[in-house]
Amino acid sequence: MVDLYPATSPYDSGFLDTGDGNRVYYEQLGNPEGKPALNVHGGPGAGAPQRPTRAWDPDRYRVIRFDQRNCGRSTPHASDPAADMSLNTTQHLIDDMEHLREHLGIERWLLNGSSWGATLVLAYAQQHPQRVTEMVIPAVTTSRREELDWLYRGAGKFYPEAWDRFRDGVPTSERDGDLLAAYARLMEHPDRTVRERAAATWLAWEDAVISNEPNGTPGMYSDRDTDAQIAFVRICAHYFSNGAWLQPGQLLRDAHRLAGIPAVLVHGRHDMGSPVQTAWELAKAWPDARLHIIEDSGHGGGEAMHQTIRTAIENFKHH
Secondary structure (H helix, E strand, O other): OOOOOOOEOEEEEEEEEOOOOOEEEEEEEEOOOOEEEEEEOOOOOOOOOOOOEOOOOOOOEEEEEEOOOOOOOOEOOOOOOOOOHHHOOHHHHHHHHHHHHHHOOOOOEEEEEOOHHHHHHHHHHHHOHHHEEEEEEEOOOOOOHHHHHHHHOHHHHOOHHHHHHHHOOOOHHHOOOOHHHHHHHHOOOOOHHHHHHHHHHHHHHHHHHOOOOOOOOOOOOOOOOHHHHHHHHHHHHHHHOOHHHOOOOHHHHOHHHHOOOOEEEEEEOOOOOOOOHHHHHHHHHOOOEEEEEEOOOOOOOOHHHHHHHHHHHHHHOOO
16 A cells, blocks of 8 residues: 655746747656656646645655646636647647756656546657656547547447537537537637637536546536636647547557556546547557556546556656
8 A cells, every 4th residue: 555645845836938939837846856757637728736746755756747738827828719729739748848858957757647648648758768767647548539539429328418418519500510620619719608608518528428437526527717617628629629630540559669668557447438448459559568457447536546556656766
């Protein structure tokens, strides 16, 4: 059993100027001389946690976390319609991570990312494998088109009434077409009321998908202020309507680039939004990764899932 550490707050924070009008917020926690570990949040657009960390040994780890472009404390915020979303793609985020590493004078670091964060750390590691020591990846996703189609259409077979409300959140003429693109257009609407309504409808669907998970958190997606809701959904719709700018099956196809990087994959058996099949396929393609399927957890996790993650983090601190 790995006990939680005392709450550790940031000892340093700042903004990374990307050179194109964006400023990416970052902070560091733990030991400045410790093993570097980058925590990558999900969403996309959820923002990094704004609470102390308790999972990382503050004597052994130097934990870095950041708000991806246009969300959290990064600027400009996606709730502002003037924020240029063309400057926010998967490659932009990978480049931001690499620039942050250089800015902080870090040679190599452990990567930790869940859900969308899993997609992003995999994409980063496949471009920069020499910069990665280990990886801890809960709620494995690779953002393939088939994964996105399942989350925003296929899962409706289990929640047809909630999915009908999600579909009906776009104009009638677009309900039988590309719902993600339709929502992306709504989130660019000049009328804030339209954007607020679309964001609330999208998040209600996300909440419905995880509503029957064991040990889940009701309202996990919609429990944020209105600006954060708008930013979250605007960024999600922007990314997912573009297939996250990844080639079909890219992250599974290129898993061989991760050879030699030890990893722990942790996935809930009851993850309705991201079925365990993707984690299974990735583990088969990546011999250095160990997959733990948690029988009483879904996408939001639970104590057994969190314990497995903490154990992996604890074990890697000795590497």
